[in-house]
Amino acid sequence: VALVGGGPGDPGLLTVRARQLLAGADVVVRDRLAPHMALPLDVEVIEVGKTGGGPSWSQRDIEALMVERALAGNRVVRLKGGDVHVFARGIEEVAACLAAGLPVEVVPGVSSALGVPALAGIPVTAQGVTQSFTVVSAHLPPGDPRSTVDWDALARLGGTLVLLMSTARLAAVCDALLAGGRDPQTPVAVVEDGTLSSERVTIATLATAGQLAHVQPPAVVVVGEVVAARLDHRHPAVPAAPPATSPAASPAASPATSPDA
Amino acid sequence: VALVGGGPGDPGLLTVRARQLLAGADVVVRDRLAPHMALPLDVEVIEVGKTGGGPSWSQRDIEALMVERALAGNRVVRLKGGDVHVFARGIEEVAACLAAGLPVEVVPGVSSALGVPALAGIPVTAQGVTQSFTVVSAHLPPGDPRSTVDWDALARLGGTLVLLMSTARLAAVCDALLAGGRDPQTPVAVVEDGTLSSERVTIATLATAGQLAHVQPPAVVVVGEVVAARLDHRHPAVPAAPPATSPAASPAASPATSPDA
Numbered sequence: 001v002a003l004v005g006g007g008p009g010d011p012g013l014l015t016v017r018a019r020q021l022l023a024g025a026d027v028v029v030r031d032r033l034a035p036h037m038a039l040p041l042d043v044e045v046i047e048v049g050k051t052g053g054g055p056s057w058s059q060r061d062i063e064a065l066m067v068e069r070a071l072a073g074n075r076v077v078r079l080k081g082g083d084v085h086v087f088a089r090g091i092e093e094v095a096a097c098l099a100a101g102l103p104v105e106v107v108p109g110v111s112s113a114l115g116v117p118a119l120a121g122i123p124v125t126a127q128g129v130t131q132s133f134t135v136v137s138a139h140l141p142p143g144d145p146r147s148t149v150d151w152d153a154l155a156r157l158g159g160t161l162v163l164l165m166s167t168a169r170l171a172a173v174c175d176a177l178l179a180g181g182r183d184p185q186t187p188v189a190v191v192e193d194g195t196l197s198s199e200r201v202t203i204a205t206l207a208t209a210g211q212l213a214h215v216q217p218p219a220v221v222v223v224g225e226v227v228a229a230r231l232d233h234r235h236p237a238v239p240a241a242p243p244a245t246s247p248a249a250s251p252a253a254s255p256a257t258s259p260d261a
Numbered sequence: 262v263a264l265v266g267g268g269p270g271d272p273g274l275l276t277v278r279a280r281q282l283l284a285g286a287d288v289v290v291r292d293r294l295a296p297h298m299a300l301p302l303d304v305e306v307i308e309v310g311k312t313g314g315g316p317s318w319s320q321r322d323i324e325a326l327m328v329e330r331a332l333a334g335n336r337v338v339r340l341k342g343g344d345v346h347v348f349a350r351g352i353e354e355v356a357a358c359l360a361a362g363l364p365v366e367v368v369p370g371v372s373s374a375l376g377v378p379a380l381a382g383i384p385v386t387a388q389g390v391t392q393s394f395t396v397v398s399a400h401l402p403p404g405d406p407r408s409t410v411d412w413d414a415l416a417r418l419g420g421t422l423v424l425l426m427s428t429a430r431l432a433a434v435c436d437a438l439l440a441g442g443r444d445p446q447t448p449v450a451v452v453e454d455g456t457l458s459s460e461r462v463t464i465a466t467l468a469t470a471g472q473l474a475h476v477q478p479p480a481v482v483v484v485g486e487v488v489a490a491r492l493d494h495r496h497p498a499v500p501a502a503p504p505a506t507s508p509a510a511s512p513a514a515s516p517a518t519s520p521d522a
Contacts, residue, residue, distance in 0.1 A: 005379075012276060013277070015276055016272070016273050017271075040272050042292075059388075085375065085378070085383075086375065091492060098497050104494040114347065115369035118367055131400075132396060132397040135395075148419070153417040153419075154393075154418055157411055158409070231352060231356055233364075261447075
């Protein structure tokens with residue numbers, strides 16, 4: 001069994017090893033957000049995405065499927081969106097395979113938390129801007145008793161904050177960060193459908209991001225001064241006024257904002 | 262110009278797009294920790310690693326080299342270790358190219374902060390264990406006036422902490438986290454030469470990690486309960502006593518520690 005991180009969506013961001021394993025697979029057990037790529041016709045693809053209109057697979061059922069197929073002699077690739085271990089329950093699938101005596105290969109992938117901002121022109125770190133970034137799953141909102149995130153500490157920590165699974169809870173998250181003392185003028189970028197042709201980037205501040213309407217999953221939200229250091233390399237022909245601060249840019253550079261900013 | 266994240270070291274973790282660009286490059290401007298791979302004989306490779314025995318390149322000199330070669334008509338690939346924007350000064354290089362009127366392609370890579378723990382069997386997140394992870398560059402120690410990291414907030418935040426560039430400052434970092442109130446029994450993994458055949462994994466606690474001798478860069482340090490959820494999929498044949506807690510593991514699984522743990 002191979003547990004493979006498929007990257008944020010663009011098939012060019014699959015790793016070389018991931019492509020090798022997919023090309024040699026008998027069965028691909030695929031998440032909803034895993035990238036689509038051409039596979040040999042005789043590869044069986046089983047979609048086990050946990051959301052959407054189709055039937056729902058439980059985590060335990062997915063593990064049982066992987067184990068059953070591998071014990072039957074199939075070369076199984078478990079293909080995830082992003083990385084294998086970023087809010088992906090990868091270690092549970094490793095455990096299930098090892099318990100069944102099956103060898104497991106783990107192939108890390110480009111996490112959406114990093115790859116989506118990068119293609120949108122936003123560096124998660126920049127010299128002189130931040131020495132840290134934090135990636136948080138906001139599938140549980142601030143205040144939920146099951147949540148283990150200390151939003152006050154997160155607000156105080158500063159640096160870059162990358163939010164995954166936050167679309168329906170963006171207002172609550174912004175409120176929690178403001179309540180914790182983070183500057184309301186902190187820039188925020190909301191990247192929907194990152195790395196795909198349907199990508200949409202919206203720039204706001206911590207004070208205004210909570211009121212954004214029509215934010216659709218999947219979206220990656222970046223909170224922090226790095227958003228002001230954004231350079232949209234994909235639309236360099238449209239010059240615009242430089243942002244108020246851009247400490248990371250080279251002195252020789254003309255920072256530009258993009259048409260979709 | 263293409264700015265390419267080369268992943269944590271294993272050439273199989275290059276992306277498909279990175280390999281395409283490298284195969285078509287005239288000049289590769291390579292960091293010291295970028296992966297080594299076979300390139301066509303007519304590709305010029307310029308090593309600009311900022312540490313080590315050779316001559317030192319300043320960030321501005323690297324940018325000038327990239328721009329000069331690209332303006333001369335060369336297809337330039339700037340190859341970095343890990344990701345392009347994780348403590349890699351990528352946005353400065355994008356800025357320099359855009360200022361010179363050069364188109365830039367950005368290709369994210371597997372960050373060492375995620376890929377190194379994953380191959381060592383450590384998930385940076387695990388269901389029921391943590392909802393967040395923070396990646397910090399410890400090139401500036403706690404207490405350094407240039408440091409922007411609030412170590413107290415980081416200790417209070419909990420979750421997984423991944424430290425890069427921390428080897429010479431590991432004791433100071435552990436002390437700062439302990440002073441901030443993080444549990445001394447928090448497990449710590451130190452992964453040297455991650456993803457390579459020379460990889461070495463050492464398991465400690467926050468109370469003991471500062472006394473580890475002979476930790477050599479490059480090393481990735483993981484602090485947090487996810488270390489106890491480690492399953493060394495590469496050495497599954499060596500069963501050992503299960504760790505004290507392994508909340509992420511499937512009930513059916515037998516957690517194992519590795520020979521090098």
